[in-house]
Amino acid sequence: MRTLPLLALLCMPALAGAATTRHAPAQVKDQQGSPCVSAGDERVPVTVDHVQLFERSGGRERPLATAELDGNGQALAPGQCLRLDEQPALRGVALTPGQAYGVLLVSSVPGRDGPSRRWYRGLFCVVGQGAERRVLPLRDTSRERQKDLAACQLRQAP
Helix, strand or coil, X not given: CCHHHHHHHHHHHHHHHHCCEEEEECEEEEECCEEEEECCCCCCCEEEEEEEEEXXXXXXXXXXXXXXXXXXXXXECCCCCEEHHHCHHHHCCCCCCCCEEEEEEEEEEXXXXXXXEEEEEEEEEEECCHHHCEEEEECCXXXXXXXXXXXXXHHHXX
């Protein structure tokens, strides 16, 4: 019986840390054919520390590149987005039209009790090439994402 209180004490720091961490959806928009990612519906500025870009295929994710943002990160005001093609570590990644991609923003958000960590995740696909290239967001539920991806791939058909 003594192990239960000991176990509770050992878990308390993990539970306390969990209260300061949150996963939330990111918004992915098109800006002149490049993905531009914002921190969902935040009403306060966030500081993005790093960005990970990955490819989605068959329910699996394959990391493509990670960008560590300089020093104290990059501040994003509410509604402002981070263009992936402006991040040196992501600039050289070729995005294939019709393919599903994901992006993860790891950031901190100011709070009453100090900053908390946030992970913002968004999915998108690219259609067209050159001046006709566009980024389309993919919804995050499996059924909706499949419909969005099918529409993305259909727009790529010759």
